[in-house]
Amino acid sequence: MLGIGSFAPTTAVFKLGKLVSDEKIPGTLNVGHTPPTVAEAFISIAIIAVDPTTLISMILASAAGAWLGAGHCRQMVPPGDPIGMGVALLVAAVFFLLKQLKMLPAIRATSASPGSN
Numbered sequence: 001m002l003g004i005g006s007f008a009p010t011t012a013v014f015k016l017g018k019l020v021s022d023e024k025i026p027g028t029l030n031v032g033h034t035p036p037t038v039a040e041a042f043i044s045i046a047i048i049a050v051d052p053t054t055l056i057s058m059i060l061a062s063a064a065g066a067w068l069g070a071g072h073c074r075q076m077v078p079p080g081d082p083i084g085m086g087v088a089l090l091v092a093a094v095f096f097l098l099k100q101l102k103m104l105p106a107i108r109a110t111s112a113s114p115g116s117n
Contacts, residue, residue, distance in 0.1 A: 006033065026070050 007029050014020040020028050045055070098104045 030066055030070065 010029060010032070011025055014025055014028070095104070
């Protein structure tokens with residue numbers, strides 16, 4: 001699973017259609033994307049075995065990131081926001097490219113079932 005969200009295209013639709021003011025976009029994205037994200041999470045958990053400790057820590061990190069990130073985004077002023085987002089996307093693209101070119105080691109999921117030593 002890539003974990004690629006749909007905040008960018010939704011933001012583009014908001015901006016092009018002038019549907020949501022810039023100040024309200026972060027909160028609107030968090031609220032609007034919650035139901036499909038929860039559904040996706042339950043489907044993923046049903047299909048892919050996840051260690052409970054990993055799952056709980058990821059949920060807590062996500063909640064903390066949303067809470068802290070919304071306040072940080074609200075304080076950003078353009079052009080800092082687009083430049084910061086562009087840099088973050090460029091870094092992600094480099095990692096995806098390095099992975100595809102097999103220049104990064106593959107991280108393989110391991111099944112830690114009892115008695116499989």
